[in-house]
Every structure is written in structure tokens, then in C-alpha cells.
Amino acid sequence: LKTRGSTEIIGLILQAVEHEPLTRSKIMYKALLNFKQVNDYTGHLTDEGLLRYLIENKKFAITNRGKQFLELFRETNKLLTTPYDDMAAHNQVQNEQYQVTLHE
Numbered sequence: 805l806k807t808r809g810s811t812e813i814i815g816l817i818l819q820a821v822e823h824e825p826l827t828r829s830k831i832m833y834k835a836l837l838n839f840k841q842v843n844d845y846t847g848h849l850t851d852e853g854l855l856r857y858l859i860e861n862k863k864f865a866i867t868n869r870g871k872q873f874l875e876l877f878r879e880t881n882k883l884l885t886t887p888y889d890d891m892a893a894h895n896q897v898q899n900e901q902y903q904v905t906l907h908e
Contacts, residue, residue: 810845813837815877817845818854818870825863 820826820834832842846864849855854870
């Protein structure tokens, strides 16, 4: 399992709330994070103006600044993707398919 850096975690949280406001629990499941990570990062992202907390329904929504960050995050990831990344992802999918076959 690959270790994720803080920038990637921020990107995952913003992607999770991109289309609809979500509670901390739903962010946790969509971004595959633990509750402490979600608490720490949502607090930081709210302080930085990338998320806003909707008190009435206890959900987090992305701000315009958060959308700008997410756009730059995606563009940077496209630039940094190498042919090796594509091969590694393909090999991982093949390995997962092989493992599923073994468990039948």
C-alpha cells in the first residue's frame, strides 16, 4: 500500500466534497482516511479557506479557492504521471484480478 502525502490527502478530501457537501464520516469513507486524519485536515482546510463548514447540516463544502486548488492538483498530477505509473497501476489491477481468481 502506497503512503500518501499531505497534498494527496488534501486532493482526495476536496474531490470527495467536489459535487456535494459531506459529513466527516462520508469524507472518511470516500477518501479512505481515518477519523483523526479527517478531523485534522478538515480543520486545516477550513482555516485555509478551501472548505467551509455548514453548521445547519454539519457538512463540509468546497469553496471557490478549494476548486482552484483541486484544478491545480489535477493538472500537476497529469504532468507528474510517468509511463511507469501507468504500468504499475496496470500490474496492480492484474495482480488483484489474479488474487480474486485464486480465492474462488
